[in-house]
Amino acid sequence: MIFIDTHTHLYLREFKEDRDEVVNSALDKGILKMFMPNVDGSTVNAMHALADRYPDNCLPMIGLHPTSVKKDYTRELSKLKNLLDTRKYWGIGETGIDLYWDKTFAKQQEESFRDHIILAKETGLPLVIHARNSFDELFTIMDKENDDSLTGIFHAFTGNKEQADHIIGYGFKLGIGGIVTFKNSDLDSVVKDIDLEHIILETDAPYLAPVPLRGKRNEPAYLVHTAEKIAGLKKVSLDEIAENTTRNAVSLFNVKI
Numbered sequence: 001m002i003f004i005d006t007h008t009h010l011y012l013r014e015f016k017e018d019r020d021e022v023v024n025s026a027l028d029k030g031i032l033k034m035f036m037p038n039v040d041g042s043t044v045n046a047m048h049a050l051a052d053r054y055p056d057n058c059l060p061m062i063g064l065h066p067t068s069v070k071k072d073y074t075r076e077l078s079k080l081k082n083l084l085d086t087r088k089y090w091g092i093g094e095t096g097i098d099l100y101w102d103k104t105f106a107k108q109q110e111e112s113f114r115d116h117i118i119l120a121k122e123t124g125l126p127l128v129i130h131a132r133n134s135f136d137e138l139f140t141i142m143d144k145e146n147d148d149s150l151t152g153i154f155h156a157f158t159g160n161k162e163q164a165d166h167i168i169g170y171g172f173k174l175g176i177g178g179i180v181t182f183k184n185s186d187l188d189s190v191v192k193d194i195d196l197e198h199i200i201l202e203t204d205a206p207y208l209a210p211v212p213l214r215g216k217r218n219e220p221a222y223l224v225h226t227a228e229k230i231a232g233l234k235k236v237s238l239d240e241i242a243e244n245t246t247r248n249a250v251s252l253f254n255v256k257i
Contacts, residue, residue, distance in 0.1 A: 001242040002257055003227065004033045004249040005220040007094075007128065007155050007175055007202035010058060011036060011046040014206040014217055023054055026220035030242070033255060034220050037061045037094035037128050037155075040068035041076050044083065059255070061091035063116055066098040066109045066130055073105075073112050081119060090253050092120040093128025094155060100132045110141060117145045120152065126252050127152030129172075135163050146170045151252060156204050161190050168198050173252060175202040178210030178218060181229045192233045196244040200252065201226055 005026070015022055026034060036047050038061055051060040062084060064077050083089075095116035097109045113129075120127040131138050131154055154167045155175040164174060176199050180187045191199070201223055203209075209218035210225040224238075231241045250257060 001030045001239055002246050003029070003031045003201060003223055003242055004035070004246050005031050005203050005205075005223050006035050006153060006200045006249050006253075007037055007177070008034050008205040008220050009036065009039070009043075009207075010034060010205065010220070011043060011050045012206060015219075019050065022219045022221070023057065026223075027057065029221045029224055031220045031223055032257060033057060033059060033249070035059050035061060035090055035249075035253065037065075037091065038063050038080070039065045039094075041079060044080070048087070059090045059253075060087075061093055061125075061128060062089045063091075063093040063095045063128065064112060065094055066096050066112065067101060069105050069109045069112045071105060071108060073108050074115075077112060077115060084119075084123065089123075089125065090255065091126045091128050091152070092116050092123065093152075094130045095128065096130030096132075096155075097134035097137050098130060098132040099134045099137070106137075110137065113138070113141060114145065117141070117150065121147075121149045124149070129154050130156070131159075135159055139166060142170060153200060153252070155202060156208065158185070158187060159190070160186075161193060164190055164194055164198075168194075173200045173248060174198055175200055176226065176230065177202045177204050178208040178214070178222070178226055180226060180233075181211040182214065183211070188229070188233055191230060196234065196241070197248065199230070199245055200249045201245045
């Protein structure tokens with residue numbers, strides 16, 4: 001079985017002591033591609049270093065995380081945009097709107113999100129969207145800006161069936177991670193009714209480790225627990241989950257396995 005982790009932050013300091021072991025553990029589990037969304041200017045060098053060390057497996061994206069958006073975000077975003085001329089990136093992000101932690105720069109987050117949409121259209125790269133307490137705000141923007149030139153993912157999806165259908169209507173994929181295994185989450189009932197053609201797998205490592213590892217540092221190898229949960233919900237084999245979600249990710253990112 002071959003899996004793809006479409007969202008992992010392997011370059012963060014949480015993996016400083018055993019990064020190589022974590023990558024190799026994932027490879028041993030069949031997770032052959034690990035897509036790495038950027039956070040901000042402070043994470044670029046570490047992300048590049050890991051991508052250079054594992055060029056066939058750890059694949060970088062470029063963007064400015066909404067929680068890193070401040071009043072003068074345009075300066076930092078401009079520097080990140082310039083990097084597109086220096087190397088291969090596989091997606092734009094992560095971007096989006098996060099109104100859970102702090103609403104101080106909500107307007108700037110909306111502006112930054114629009115800037116990322118434009119960049120995704122210009123480059124033809126998938127857009128990776130972070131949505132936390134912000135579906136209405138994101139939908140308002142996407143309803144105006146989405147067209148056939150835009151593809152992407154609503155990462156770490158936690159919404160309801162109506163919100164899932166709205167996203168599917170854009171032609172976007174739903175990034176499903178460890179949250180679907182949580183007992184206090186209703187995501188399992190939503191995922192159960194979503195066709196596999198709309199689902200891709202992710203970990204968001206080092207965050208959101210799935211049951212039975214909840215509360216521990218997450219890593220790409222744990223993606224299998226999420227896949228097993230979805231297989232149970234769908235009453236299909238793990239092979240079928242791997243085949244469908246990997247095919248979806250390969251098509252979205254235009255990557256070879």
